Amino acid sequence: TFVFGIETSCDETAAAIIKNGTEIVANVVSSQIESHKRFGGVVPEIASRHHVEQIISVFEETLEQAELTFQHIDAIAVTKGPGLVGALLVGVNAGKAIAFAHGIPLVGVHHIAGHIYANRLVQEMSFPLLSLVVSGGHTELVYMKEHGSFEVIGETRDDAAGEAYDKVARTLNLPYPGGPYIDRLAAEGNDTYALPRIRLEEGSFDFSFSGLKSAVINTVHNAEQRGEEIIPENLAASFQASVVDVLTEKTVRAAKEYGVKQVLLAGGVAANKGLRSSLEHAFSEIDQVELLIPPLSLCTDNAAMIAAAGTVLFEQGKRDGLDMNGHPGLDLEQF
Ligand code: ATP
Ligand code: MG
Ligand code: FE
Numbered sequence: 001t002f003v004f005g006i007e008t009s010c011d012e013t014a015a016a017i018i019k020n021g022t023e024i025v026a027n028v029v030s031s032q033i034e035s036h037k038r039f040g041g042v043v044p045e046i047a048s049r050h051h052v053e054q055i056i057s058v059f060e061e062t063l064e065q066a067e068l069t070f071q072h073i074d075a076i077a078v079t080k081g082p083g084l085v086g087a088l089l090v091g092v093n094a095g096k097a098i099a100f101a102h103g104i105p106l107v108g109v110h111h112i113a114g115h116i117y118a119n120r121l122v123q124e125m126s127f128p129l130l131s132l133v134v135s136g137g138h139t140e141l142v143y144m145k146e147h148g149s150f151e152v153i154g155e156t157r158d159d160a161a162g163e164a165y166d167k168v169a170r171t172l173n174l175p176y177p178g179g180p181y182i183d184r185l186a187a188e189g190n191d192t193y194a195l196p197r198i199r200l201e202e203g204s205f206d207f208s209f210s211g212l213k214s215a216v217i218n219t220v221h222n223a224e225q226r227g228e229e230i231i232p233e234n235l236a237a238s239f240q241a242s243v244v245d246v247l248t249e250k251t252v253r254a255a256k257e258y259g260v261k262q263v264l265l266a267g268g269v270a271a272n273k274g275l276r277s278s279l280e281h282a283f284s285e286i287d288q289v290e291l292l293i294p295p296l297s298l299c300t301d302n303a304a305m306i307a308a309a310g311t312v313l314f315e316q317g318k319r320d321g322l323d324m325n326g327h328p329g330l331d332l333e334q335f
Helices: 033-037 044-066 085-102 111-121 161-171 179-187 210-226 232-257 273-284 304-315
Strands: 002-007 012-019 023-031 075-081 106-110 129-134 139-144 151-155 262-266 290-292
Touching: 002 044, 002 085, 002 111, 002 304, 012 044, 012 304, 023 044, 033 044, 044 085, 075 085, 075 111, 075 304, 085 106, 106 111, 106 304, 111 129, 111 139, 111 262, 111 304, 129 232, 139 232, 151 232, 161 179, 161 210, 161 232, 179 232, 179 273, 210 232, 232 273, 262 273, 273 290
Parallel strands: 002 075, 075 106, 129 262, 262 290
Antiparallel strands: 002 012, 012 023, 129 139, 139 151
């Protein structure tokens, strides 16, 4: 089967073709980051307009790369939520138009299911498994007993991990999105600032990052007031150590408690070098659990992951009609 994936939930206009759920035939991502940088974040109106301008050429390039036409495509998989509603609607309507024009079945995909299924482009999944989803809008531990089944066993109560990275980066006057800049700075510094590890109640798999973010902001303000210099490399390293420690600790505990065979890292923050090496180290000591980490290009938003998740849903008989809508707050357990 060939599945054509479409992703427009935020600031990447993306399309891809996946063969048999696991093999990338074409993968095209057009990023708008340059247009949003000067505003320090994604501007929804600008995002929608860019998607409209880019989507046709992204589709054409995808078919060209694959040397296929829509006649060869068995299903269209498109992100129907969560995300910016105006941005989602561009992909959803493009998907519906192609499905209608060529008589191809249509499957709506949850964006986070896509992030998780990026792992299937690397290696086959074995169940039960646990996925640590860390992105710009989400921080969740997701338990999967089989394909297409998602149980959220823990989630952030305030900021997402990526959001905390981006806010801390702004405090340090780094460009948007700041995650990769903090990651690079952290590699040059040491954990000297003694920032808190926020673990919440004993046994909880939930997360909280807003207190840590405030601790970083206070550290910078207090230094300014005393006329002292902060050492950005060390502050970045201290912040990253705090995030990575808590994420690693809770993921290891959940993997043991739920007796999973695999742990899958997913989402944009999965590109973080500190997090990748901390998880690799932790799971190298647990023989029963296999750790999967997608390559950097499949961690941030792309349509290959949407087509990978869409293939499984398509094979399970899931379909959406031409009345499909964009859902900014789509629920992972219900969609
Ligand atoms: P969601 O997937 O929750 O809807 P999103 O699609 O905007 O949100 P992604 O594209 O998955 O989020 O990830 C983007 C986030 O990943 C940004 O917050 C960015 O700073 C962060 N990020 C990217 N690379 C790194 C890195 N190396 N270290 C830390 N954070 C990173
Ligand atoms: Mg993005
Ligand atoms: Fe994403």
